[in-house]
Amino acid sequence: MEVIEEMKLACSLNLLEYIGWKEEYPEEAKAAFEEFCIRYDQAVVKAAEIFCYKWNLTETVALDIVNCTFARVWKYHTYNHEKSKSKEVDTGIRRWLNRIAYTQLANYTNRGTCHEPDIETDLSLIYSLDELVDKTTDDEITRKELRKQLKVLDDVIAQLGEKHRIIYLTYKLYAPAGKNIPRSVSKKLQNELELVPGSIRKYKEQAIKQVENFLNRNYGS
Amino acid sequence: MAAKKKSNNINADRFDELLAIAGYIYPRNDKELEQFELLYENYDFKLKNVRINPEEIINQSFEKKGKVLRLRNDEEQQDINELRIAARKGNEHIPQSILEKMKRKHNDEDK
Numbered sequence: 295m296e297v298i299e300e301m302k303l304a305c306s307l308n309l310l311e312y313i314g315w316k317e318e319y320p321e322e323a324k325a326a327f328e329e330f331c332i333r334y335d336q337a338v339v340k341a342a343e344i345f346c347y348k349w350n351l352t353e354t355v356a357l358d359i360v361n362c363t364f365a366r367v368w369k370y371h372t373y374n375h376e377k378s379k380s381k382e383v384d385t386g387i388r389r390w391l392n393r394i395a396y397t398q399l400a401n402y403t404n405r406g407t408c409h410e411p412d413i414e415t416d417l418s419l420i421y422s423l424d425e426l427v428d429k430t431t432d433d434e435i436t437r438k439e440l441r442k443q444l445k446v447l448d449d450v451i452a453q454l455g456e457k458h459r460i461i462y463l464t465y466k467l468y469a470p471a472g473k474n475i476p477r478s479v480s481k482k483l484q485n486e487l488e489l490v491p492g493s494i495r496k497y498k499e500q501a502i503k504q505v506e507n508f509l510n511r512n513y514g515s
Numbered sequence: 516m517a518a519k520k521k522s523n524n525i526n527a528d529r530f531d532e533l534l535a536i537a538g539y540i541y542p543r544n545d546k547e548l549e550q551f552e553l554l555y556e557n558y559d560f561k562l563k564n565v566r567i568n569p570e571e572i573i574n575q576s577f578e579k580k581g582k583v584l585r586l587r588n589d590e591e592q593q594d595i596n597e598l599r600i601a602a603r604k605g606n607e608h609i610p611q612s613i614l615e616k617m618k619r620k621h622n623d624e625d626k
Contacts, residue, residue: 328569335567337552343562344538344555353561358581365572385545392548396541406579417541440536440550443525447533466531466540509525 297322301329306387309333310371327368337388338363342395349463350456355402362398362408363391372418393418400467401482414476417467450508454501457487461494462501 301309304326312319312326342356342363373390380386397417401409413419435443454462464483468475475483483494525533534540535547538555542548571577 324569324573327573331567331569331572339562339565339567340555340558340560341538341551343560344551344558345541348538352581355581356562357565358579360567361572361577361579364567364569365575365577368572380545382545385548389542389545389548392541402581404579404581408579440554443529443533444537444554446525447530447537447539450530451539463534463539466534470531505530506527509527509530 297325298329301325304329306330306333306383307373307375310367310373313368313371316368330367331364334387334391335360335364338391338395341392342399345395345399349399349460351399351402355399358408359395359398359402363395365408366394366398366418367391390418393420396467400464400479403482403486412476412478415468415478446512450505453508454504457489458497458501458504460487461497462505465498 301312301322304312309326309330312322313330314323316323338360339356342359343353346352346356346359373387375383375386378386378390380389394417397411397415398409400417401411401415403409409415411417451459461483464479465475468479474480480491480494483489484491487494489497531540532547535542536550536554538551542551568577
C-alpha cells in the first residue's frame with residue numbers, strides 16, 4: 295500500500311527507472327508499471343485508434359497495438375529524455391509511446407504475438423528525425439485553415455489505392471530521407487501485399503508521383 | 516483571396532507535417548503532437564474509457580484479438596450500393612464491372 299502511494303507521487307522518469315528493477319524489486323517495479331499505465335494508457339489508446347483508422351484498420355487492432363506498446367515498455371524502458379527534443383518529460387514520453395505504437399502498427403500481423411523490433415525497425419529509437427522536422431511552419435495558421443489543409447491531405451491519400459497507400463506510408467515512416475527501408479520491413483510488405491521487391495518500388499514511385507501531381511495540379515507547390 | 520492562397524500553400528514539407536498532425540505517421544515533434552491531440556479532442560472514440568490491464572501485460576497473458584478487418588473503402592462502398600440497387604430492382608442486370616470484381620475477389624480467396 296505504501297509502495298503504491300509512493301509511486302503516485304513519483305516523476306514518470308523515475309517510474310521508468312523503477313520498472314527496470316523488476317529482477318531486484320519486483321513489487322516496486324510492478325507498482326511503478328501500474329502507475330505508468332494509469333498515467334499514459336488513455337493517451338495511447340486514443341492515438342492508436344486514430345492511427346489505425348488512418349491505416350484502414352479497426353479499433354480491435356488498435357487495442358492489440360496498445361497492449362503490445364505497454365508490453366514493450368515493461369520489457370525495455372528505453373526512454374531517454376536527454377535525446378528527446380521535448381521540453382516536458384510528459385510530452386516526450388507520449389511521443390515515445392506513439393513511436394512504439396507505430397512500430398507495432400507498421401509491423402502488425404495476425405500472428406497473435408507482438409512485433410519484436412530490432413535496432414533497425416524500432417521507430418522509438420529514431421531521434422535524429424526530430425532535427426529534420428524542427429523547422430516548424432513559420433506562421434501560425436488558424437484552426438479553420440488547418441482543417442482545410444487536412445481535408446486536402448485526406449483527399450490526396452484517399453485517391454491512392456490500398457497497396458499504394460500502405461507502401462507510401464510505410465516509406466514515410468521508415469525512410470523519411472528517401473533511404474531504403476529496413477530489410478525486415480520490406481520482407482513484411484512483400485508477404486502481406488504479395489508483391490516482389492521491384493513491384494514495391496514501382497508502387498512507391500507511383501504513389502509519390504500521384505501525391506506530387508495532385509499537389510502541383512491543385513496547389514501549385 | 517490572400518488568405519485562400521495561404522491555406523492552399525501545401526508544399527512537400529508541409530505535407531509531411533500534415534501527415535503527422537492527422538495521424539498517418541507519428542507526430543515528430545512537440546508542436547505536431549500538440550496539434551494532433553487538439554485535432555482529435557472531440558473525436559467520438561470507439562475505445563472511450565478503455566483501460567489496459569497491467570497485470571495481463573506483466574504476465575504476458577493478454578490475448579491479441581486482432582483480425583485485420585479493413586474498413587470499407589469508397590470504391591467497395593460504391594460497389595455495394597450498385598449491388599443494392601440491382602437487388603432492389605430485381606429485373607436489372609448487375610453491372611459487368613462488379614461481376615468481374617466479384618469473380619476476381621472469389622478467385623483471390625481461393626488461392
